[in-house]
Amino acid sequence: MRIDGVSYRTIWLASDGIGVEIIDQTRLPHDFVVLTLRSLADAETAIRDMWVRGAPLIGAAAAYGMALATREDATDAGLAAAYARLHATRPTAINLKWALDEMIAALSPLPVADRIAAAYARAAEICDEDAAMNSALGDNGCRIIADLWAKKQAAGGERINLLTHCNAGWLATVDWGTALAPVYKAFNAGIPIHVWVDETRPRNQGASLTARELNWHGVPHTVIADNTGGHLMQHGLVDLVIVGTDRTTRNGDVCNKIGTYLKALAAKDNNVPFYVGLPSPTIDWTVADGVKEIPIEQRSAREQTHIFGKTEAGTVTEVQVTPDGSPAVNYGFDVTPARLITGLITERGVCPASPEELKALFPERG
Numbered sequence: 001m002r003i004d005g006v007s008y009r010t011i012w013l014a015s016d017g018i019g020v021e022i023i024d025q026t027r028l029p030h031d032f033v034v035l036t037l038r039s040l041a042d043a044e045t046a047i048r049d050m051w052v053r054g055a056p057l058i059g060a061a062a063a064y065g066m067a068l069a070t071r072e073d074a075t076d077a078g079l080a081a082a083y084a085r086l087h088a089t090r091p092t093a094i095n096l097k098w099a100l101d102e103m104i105a106a107l108s109p110l111p112v113a114d115r116i117a118a119a120y121a122r123a124a125e126i127c128d129e130d131a132a133m134n135s136a137l138g139d140n141g142c143r144i145i146a147d148l149w150a151k152k153q154a155a156g157g158e159r160i161n162l163l164t165h166c167n168a169g170w171l172a173t174v175d176w177g178t179a180l181a182p183v184y185k186a187f188n189a190g191i192p193i194h195v196w197v198d199e200t201r202p203r204n205q206g207a208s209l210t211a212r213e214l215n216w217h218g219v220p221h222t223v224i225a226d227n228t229g230g231h232l233m234q235h236g237l238v239d240l241v242i243v244g245t246d247r248t249t250r251n252g253d254v255c256n257k258i259g260t261y262l263k264a265l266a267a268k269d270n271n272v273p274f275y276v277g278l279p280s281p282t283i284d285w286t287v288a289d290g291v292k293e294i295p296i297e298q299r300s301a302r303e304q305t306h307i308f309g310k311t312e313a314g315t316v317t318e319v320q321v322t323p324d325g326s327p328a329v330n331y332g333f334d335v336t337p338a339r340l341i342t343g344l345i346t347e348r349g350v351c352p353a354s355p356e357e358l359k360a361l362f363p364e365r366g
């Protein structure tokens with residue numbers, strides 16, 4: 001992703017070869033701030049407090065967290081303690097556990113003295129693999145958009161209108177994004193595309209992050225209140241929905257940011273195709289029924305009762321939106337059952353959301 005002519009990933013090794021640099025996503029969209037993580041504790045805080053967020057980026061940050069941890073204690077006991085601390089930071093995105101397991105598999109067989117270098121090497125590989133998978137799934141999703149555009153253009157349409165929820169773009173991954181990778185590929189290929197951006201209360205990942213990155217890339221978009229999508233679909237103003245996912249079960253149930261399920265219901269009722277973009281580390285092969293089995297993160301009620309914004313004077317500040325004393329609850333995710341999903345867009349291709357089709361695409365895992 002390029003910002004003001006400079007190419008960025010969302011996470012990279014600092015020039016000293018030790019620290020890990022990230023973009024502080026809590027400061028976006030108003031301020032672009034790069035932070036350096038120097039310890040296991042820094043990585044833990046960065047994930048838990050959502051300086052970095054989005055399933056694939058959480059996994060990449062956890063991998064580098066393990067690398068930082070090896071500098072503090074690379075023994076088996078040290079690795080196990082680091083695994084436990086990082087694993088406890090956020091419960092829903094399965095990429096976190098996937099990346100930690102990858103790191104343990106790479107490090108455990110090695111002598112302790114070799115583990116620091118190996119940990120940094122595997123973390124860098126995980127980042128490269130994420131970028132490559134997302135690029136490939138972007139190509140696969142772009143073909144869906146191109147087909148829809150060919151039909152719409154033949155019928156006299158002027159542009160493709162795509163709706164997305166939360167931020168499943170470049171900022172949620174190492175590069176490209178998941179739901180937004182097909183958008184960037186389509187835009188780069190000259191397909192006229194416009195994105196309806198759900199604001200995504202309570203943390204506003206749509207309004208603050210998706211809008212920010214589409215804006216950086218020059219993709220036409222419009223931010224909408226979370227409840228607007230159904231109305232737009234009823235009036236033919238949405239050609240397709242693409243969202244990301246924090247965990248997809250082997251049956252094809254999709255867990256994603258709270259509110260995704262309601263968009264899928266509205267899409268089904270209006271015959272709007274509803275797709276999910278996901279790199280394969282987001283599939284949890286150990287889980288079948290997403291509603292019953294996926295742990296749903298509950299975050300601080302303050303994220304619901306308060307909101308950040310920029311004043312006319314240019315100061316970023318937090319204000320309270322609820323009356324004093326009103327309780328609030330903050331579920332982070334919900335599960336969209338496979339029956340509501342048109343297709344899963346992966347790095348290997350697009351498949352219906354079913355156990356048989358997922359297994360056929362990933363025979364070595366299923």
Ligand SMILES: CSC[C@@H](O)[C@@H](O)C(=O)COP(=O)(O)O
Nearest residue numbers: 053054055166172178244245257
């Ligand atoms: C490629 S990202 C897919 C999901 O991780 C994304 O849509 C999402 O729900 C992110 O949630 P967040 O709570 O911001 O980490």
